[in-house]
Amino acid sequence: MAWPPQFLDELIDRTDLVDLVGESVRLTKKGNSYWGCCPFHSEKTPSFHVVPDRKIYKCFGCGKGGGAINFVMELDNLSFREAVEVLAKRCGMQVPDSGASPGAKERREKLLTINKQAARAFHRWLYAPEGAQGLAYLQKRGLSKGTLTRFGLGFAPNRWDALIQELSKEGYDKRDLLDAGLAVSNKDGRIYDRFRNRVMFPIIDTGGNVIGFGGRVMDDSTPKYLNSPDTPVYNKSRNVFALNIAKKSKAGQVILTEGYMDTISLHQAGFDSAVASLGTSLTPDHAQLLSRYFPQAILAYDGDGPGVAAAQRAIPLLEKAGLKVRVLRMRGAKDPDEFIKSYGREAFQRLLDQSENQVDYRLDQIKKKYNLEDDAQKVAFLQEAAQMLSTLPSAVEREIYGGHAAQTAGVSPETMALEVKKAFQQRLRKEKKKQERRDLAPAVNQQPQTRELRYENIRSALAEEGVIRLLLLDPGLAGEMSGLTGKEFSSPLLGRVFDLLMDRAGQHLNLSLAALAGDLTAPEMDHMARVAQKPESVANSRRSLSDYIAVIRGEGLRRSGQSEDALLLAAQKKNLEKKAYMEEKP
Template sequence: MPLNESFLQELKYKTDIEDIVSTYVSLRKRGNTSVGLCPFHNEKTPSFTVYNDTQSFYCFGCGAGGDAIGFIKKIENLDYIDAVKLLAERAGMQMPQDGFDDSISKKRRRILQINREAAKFFHSYLMSPQGKTGYDYFINRGLTPKTIVKFGLGYAPDSWDSLLKHLKSLGYGIGEMVDAGVVKVGRNNNYYDTFKNRVMTPIIDVRGNVIAFGGRVLDDSKPKYVNTSDTLVYKKTNELFALNFAKDSGKDSLILCEGYMDVISMHQAGFNNAVAGCGTALTSEQVRLINRYAKEVILAYDADEAGQKAVHKAMELFKSTDVKIRVPRFTGGKDPDEIIKKLGRDKFKGMLEGASNDTEFSLLEIREKYDLETTQGKIDFVRDALKIIATLQPVEQDLYLTRISSELSIEKSSLKLQLQSLIKNNHRRESKNHFKTIVNDYTRNVTREAYDTGVPHKQTKAENRLLTLLMVYPDCSKLLNDFDSNMLSDGFVKKAYSAILNRINDGLELNLMSFGDTFTDNEYSRLARLINNDCESNDSKAEFNDCLKIIEEEYNKKNSSSPSNMSEDEFRNLFSHLNK
């Protein structure tokens, strides 16, 4: 059963999509709409639009769209009910106690409960005499008992089923344990603990839920690390370790590290805004998450070659955000954990404070590639340096040109001419590529259904327009008369047509939120695109009749070759030819 109508309507009136979206995306007013960089894919030019009049959003780049519930579902990785709960809590509303199918939410809650019990089990075992091996490991790594407790660190026993038996004694089913990722299914359909003889780090989300675990061996056995696979409550590409602490640090910056131990050591040393990815390279989803919590990020990656490659990848990912990048140059150790232990907190703090911005870091790397005592070295350096400077704001460009001119004894006017030529070429190429991308994406989104089903574009266009007019001008439904919805060729259009018509016939309000969980995320995206794409009409009823006419004509064309649509004389003539 869906959520009751009155609750959804009250939630709609108390929820403003621009307020919701603006907590995650920097929006800029453009008439009755607001635009910004899409939080669901990387882009340099804003194609993400929020429509206040329809309380919806749509991205012309990736095709994401929907209402406030759909936005929260996607950006917070929640199911429908949990997204509604979050919005209701924000609006100061109580969720109804009945009237909806909460099976997925119940499953999520059970997984979170299992994870919490597993975390307690691992931590208790670590603090017991049997867990001394794991406890000594953490102490030898320089962690204090207070830090061990703060992060809920634990130890998984050297047993195949200790956790399984413990959770079973608490009333949890084996299937639920498998869903949570703490128990695995063997080749012979036997069940065993995912984590065995490992020190354990729980991963906790910003709401305080234990959503996953990372386990590390204490010897040289393989695999060295085992992490929870993706579950209903956890997607590793979307999460950041220790963000639950860092978000409350009072700072507007985050220190991004590679490993859990780096983060834990930094928090212990007082750098309580440190975070790390969850066993993967930095992802665009994590970058967008950082963008919500910080104005600046310090890339405290390892000093080795792999770490420096990761720095460059991160810098590229952050280009699509407003986050400022700073990169420290580490000496005296391979990673933050080792540097803090060897040189102390103050030395490490000095390295962080001396971190270069991303431009300075890149220019320094280029400088180290070339011999600036030679003419060719200067030419090569200027060529590569201007590529970076071309991406900056005019004031920044001027400052860097002045510096390079002074350091290399090159006329600033010459550098400026070369820079302007480069920028002009870049703009021409980017404008062409962006326009081409937007047109291709939009065309693909609009006509994909036609190509997939072989339905003529004319009919697809008419069916889409029919839905738009029904949503925006419900009175058009009076023109349907004996219209047969079986003439609609698109399955989604049939589904949406039926849902819209039912609400019109019941005298209910039409808006995306009112449909509840009737549609999938992709279907909501398509609806959002339709109702926001040239939705106004000078003569809605005439246009609606035209759509009906086109749909009927195309339907009849498609079915005209069928013997059942032939006249008796035509059928006899065909039959006589077949028998000659």
């Protein structure tokens, strides 16, 4: 852990979880807890539960859960250390300078500084004699000097060690540049610059930090784009190009493009909400990130086959994240950059205004697969369209867009409505059967949602969960564990959590899941929040604890292959413990 546990306990105590979550989620109080729509996935019925007494939250829809630190980590895509620093600043607390592992923060700060220095070097080289080719290329693409400065564009010289030599003047060696993803090592161990003879696009996060780079060739050589690898400060699947600028837009809608140049051209033309994914298809993390800043998304992807496929993949991800999706249709140009150069800003604005609903777009893509002059193919079109429309949550949407499909195929709206209703009912039946199978398999329902955390012994694991719940509800039970240790647990995760809580009890620290944010991975914390939310009575806590421990030890004997006599002795011991408990005076 990076900080003294006393500091983290105080931080958690001073953070009002309801206030923290309430800044992003509209919460409604019900009894002693609060409910709202989850900020981590799209939903219309609130399933996000905040329990202030336990200082934890849990979404019963997507499974996310944890305490204040976990919430900030998930919401803002931050590391544990960064989330702690954000909360400390929010509470007016001074973050201790020292801790058990101070190197993580220093390493991150070092990588960010290296990236900043590299960005400055690339930008300076763009205007140096050896950057003339890069500057000419960007000017030919129509970018003004103001745009070059605003986006910090640069140039990587056509030398093997230009950046290595440049940053060595600042005290950084080749290994530092390897860590930052700015250098690569070949099989002989030679280290050289990753980016050479390319125009450079710095990637800046929403906090204003340079976290990576994209480099583009100026001819037809390959690869056309070369991007930074994932590093401790950069993950291409969780960051978006130009969001640091677009997040300030008043447009109310984000324009998604396929590349850096399209995004930059749109910004130069005055469309300041344009962004692009980073050398990868749009991911659920991208969609969730965008949904924090915009209610609507317009896909301005290329009109070729790959662009259409990318749009089809992006639509459900964006909708699931809660964004309303529209699709821009470009004619006479292959991408937004070319369109603006050919027809101007006003024409592109009209294109945006005329962008079509994603449902009509998807219907049109289905239509292109069939010859509607052929009756058999017309039937196939209507059946596929009905399957797609059956996924729409609203009956009104299904009726309206079913009418569109009917008009396209030349059949009556009533006929199409019947086909859509049939597909919708088939979908409901399938979902019902799946739910029935889940309901008939209670053991499966008790398993963690993450396969890697799977329970090998359900009976023991449920008792282990019960011990942990009782300990969280009544920390005074820590002294009545009969010598139980995490090694006796069948689940490694539950055993580790138990040992962590008992260790905290020995140090007279708070016993709460929120305090374990630095010790558990996100999936582990999600599962433990689920465990903590299960009902547990403390009315007869000592008896319940004794029963749980007996089950854990009995199952442990079975796993170890102990004899029937050993199992009988364990059962007798359990009965004696129960008898002693029953004879206790109230």
